[in-house]
Amino acid sequence: MANKKVNKKxxxxxxxxxxxxxxxxxxxxxxxxxxMAEWDGKDTSFLDWYRNTVIPPKASFLPPMEEMFxxxxxxxxxxxxxxxxxxxKQLIFGIRPCDARAMTILDMTFEEAYQDPYxxxxxxxxxxxxxxxxxxxxxxxCTSMGVSPTESTNVDLMLTDIGDQFLxxxxxxxxxxxxxxxxxxxxxxxxxxxKAKETKETSYNKITRKLxxxxxxxxLQASFDDEGFWEQTAAKCISCxxxxxxxxTCYCFDIxxxxxxxxGTRFRSWDSCGFPVYTKMPMENPRLEKWxxxxxxxxxxxxxxxxxxNVIACTGxxxxxxxxxxxxxxxxxxxxxxxKTGVRK
Amino acid sequence: MTATDISHRxxxxxxxxxxxxxxxxxxxxxxxxxxxxxxxxxxxxKKLGKEFSFESGQFGQYSVFGIGEAPFCISSSPTxxxxxxxxAQRVGRVTNALHRLGAGAELGFRGPYGNxxxxxxxxxxxxxxxxxxxxxxxxxxxxxxxxxxxxxYKKIDIIYGARSPADLCFKYDLDAWGKDKTVNMVTTVDxxxxxxxxxxxxxxxxxxxxAPSAREAVAIVCGPPIMIRFTFPVLEKLGFTPKQMLTTLxxxxxxxxxxxxxxxxxxxxxxxxxxxxxxxxxxNFVSSEY
Numbered sequence: 105m106a107n108k109k110v111n112k113k114x115x116x117x118x119x120x121x122x123x124x125x126x127x128x129x130x131x132x133x134x135x136x137x138x139x140m141a142e143w144d145g146k147d148t149s150f151l152d153w154y155r156n157t158v159i160p161p162k163a164s165f166l167p168p169m170e171e172m173f174x175x176x177x178x179x180x181x182x183x184x185x186x187x188x189x190x191x192x193k194q195l196i197f198g199i200r201p202c203d204a205r206a207m208t209i210l211d212m213t214f215e216e217a218y219q220d221p222y223x224x225x226x227x228x229x230x231x232x233x234x235x236x237x238x239x240x241x242x243x244x245x246c247t248s249m250g251v252s253p254t255e256s257t258n259v260d261l262m263l264t265d266i267g268d269q270f271l272x273x274x275x276x277x278x279x280x281x282x283x284x285x286x287x288x289x290x291x292x293x294x295x296x297x298x299k300a301k302e303t304k305e306t307s308y309n310k311i312t313r314k315l316x317x318x319x320x321x322x323x324l325q326a327s328f329d330d331e332g333f334w335e336q337t338a339a340k341c342i343s344c345x346x347x348x349x350x351x352x353t354c355y356c357f358d359i360x361x362x363x364x365x366x367x368g369t370r371f372r373s374w375d376s377c378g379f380p381v382y383t384k385m386p387m388e389n390p391r392l393e394k395w396x397x398x399x400x401x402x403x404x405x406x407x408x409x410x411x412x413x414n415v416i417a418c419t420g421x422x423x424x425x426x427x428x429x430x431x432x433x434x435x436x437x438x439x440x441x442x443x444k445t446g447v448r449k
Numbered sequence: 450m451t452a453t454d455i456s457h458r459x460x461x462x463x464x465x466x467x468x469x470x471x472x473x474x475x476x477x478x479x480x481x482x483x484x485x486x487x488x489x490x491x492x493x494x495k496k497l498g499k500e501f502s503f504e505s506g507q508f509g510q511y512s513v514f515g516i517g518e519a520p521f522c523i524s525s526s527p528t529x530x531x532x533x534x535x536x537a538q539r540v541g542r543v544t545n546a547l548h549r550l551g552a553g554a555e556l557g558f559r560g561p562y563g564n565x566x567x568x569x570x571x572x573x574x575x576x577x578x579x580x581x582x583x584x585x586x587x588x589x590x591x592x593x594x595x596x597x598x599x600x601x602y603k604k605i606d607i608i609y610g611a612r613s614p615a616d617l618c619f620k621y622d623l624d625a626w627g628k629d630k631t632v633n634m635v636t637t638v639d640x641x642x643x644x645x646x647x648x649x650x651x652x653x654x655x656x657x658x659x660a661p662s663a664r665e666a667v668a669i670v671c672g673p674p675i676m677i678r679f680t681f682p683v684l685e686k687l688g689f690t691p692k693q694m695l696t697t698l699x700x701x702x703x704x705x706x707x708x709x710x711x712x713x714x715x716x717x718x719x720x721x722x723x724x725x726x727x728x729x730x731x732x733n734f735v736s737s738e739y
Contacts, residue, residue, distance in 0.1 A: 386540035
């Protein structure tokens with residue numbers, strides 16, 4: 105399908121058309137924290153202030169807390185009941201290419217071996233409408249992680265700023281359906297395409313932070329037992345967990361029960377390898393020391409995930425740098441991994 | 450290493466959603482030691498119970514509803530399917546709740562999860578079981594499995610120890626294996642008492658004394674991490690190669706299926722890629738992460 109375009113002032117109209125079929129989520133500030141939230145049908149001011157959300161869009165697929173099932177006991181024993189299924193189809197409007205890439209990375213974990221029904225049903229029912237990033241942050245390093253700030257690879261539709269309008273690339277069949285159901289769109293002209301190309305190039309070049317990940321798996325393997333390096337790396341970390349909880353590719357979760365007046369719920373909630381309790385067993389804790397936890401975080405993303413899925417579990421979104429209260433910087437850490445000969449395995 | 454292939458494993462998806470537990474009923478509770486109990490259980494739905502199958506070494510996630518879930522290996526043998534068993538030491542929130550339950554109580558059960566002891570690899574070999582404390586639980590599923598198919602295996606040595614005579618688990622099994630003339634059963638305690646007539650000494654030391662031959666042998670080790678750490682060097686001294694040493698590991702787990710993240714050692718998830726590993730697979734991590 106040929107590319108389309110839409111006037112920026114018509115975005116609300118477009119979203120309202122989609123809103124008839126989807127729960128439309130768009131960048132919003134809830135209590136001052138930027139995140140994807142249900143769009144109110146009017147406000148498109150995010151087009152002006154939005155750079156990226158603080159809470160990554162993964163929260164719409166793996167919520168910070170979600171009910172897995174309910175249980176109840178009567179004379180016959182325990183009964184288990186699934187929560188009412190959420191049939192709402194979500195349309196995420198304005199997802200950045202780094203975060204869209206993160207969803208593809210998360211899919212690998214949730215699809216692998218045993219299927220995760222909660223995450224996967226949300227993913228199946230959702231459409232992603234990407235919005236190219238033209239004003240990246242200083243902490244962004246997506247281009248070093250193989251992501252362009254305007255790329256369309258992991259979304260269904262991709263919007264690129266071409267002045268008063270957005271160029272719309274139709275990427276998937278889901279995207280084609282969205283376009284078929286929308287009125288008020290125009291065909292993109294050659295001139296529009298040229299403008300989009302220019303925007304993409306300019307945006308790409310705005311990412312100045314670089315990280316060289318060449319040979320990173322081998323380097324981390326060789327330095328796994330370098331306690332001194334990891335202690336130094338972890339020195340200022342305060343184990344707050346922000347870099348993992350707000351990482352778009354982090355997925356670790358906890359499972360707990362709650363029982364209120366005989367009504368039981370099992371729920372899962374985000375968890376973090378940064379917390380000592382995460383691995384705590386009654387008799388011991390393999391990651392009691394902070395440096396072991398920091399090592400786990402770094403190696404999981406840049407060593408273990410590539411070993412298992414052949415991709416680095418980082419998209420360069422920069423949140424862990426931007427949001428860290430003590431200015432811990434993953435790009436500096438990775439660049440300071442000592443180069444060693446003699447690989448661990 | 451790539452994403453784990455679980456296609457050949459025993460799995461049970463009767464409920465579709467992998468996180469939903471099946472209801473099982475505790476039929477009998479055996480007090481192994483003060484603080485360690487074995488729970489005999491069966492599926493509440495008899496039909497599901499018949500469909501269920503597992504292999505020695507696999508584990509389950511057991512729910513005490515309202516308290517939470519915890520992983521335990523299935524400690525009974527798949528060759529004895531009158532009921533299933535697991536053994537739990539009273540140490541944490543879930544196990545304390547478990548120990549308050551009596552026969553007839555209902556639990557949630559998900560599983561079987563994880564890999565299992567490689568029976569094909571063990572076939573026609575001499576087997577050396579080295580266990581400590583409650584670490585005998587996963588070994589005992591395999592030991593009964595092997596005894597019930599005795600002609601498939603050669604010599605069987607079992608070296609098992611606990612801190613004191615009162616801390617020995619599965620005394621009824623130790624008796625049965627002691628009487629079995631096809632099994633060399635050695636029981637030891639770290640510290641004996643007036644009535645103790647067996648060996649005295651920590652498991653790795655007694656293993657060195659017994660000195661089973663490494664020829665066509667496989668050692669299967671499970672016990673507290675400290676015992677495992679000291680046992681591997683003894684086995685190496687006896688001539689066992691890392692591939693001839695198997696163990697089954699324990700970690701904090703929540704999901705049991707390689708998602709929630711907490712049980713990994715390096716790129717290995719204990720729940721998904723284990724819990725059974727050869728020493729060759731894990732030796733680089735034993736010192737630093739286990």
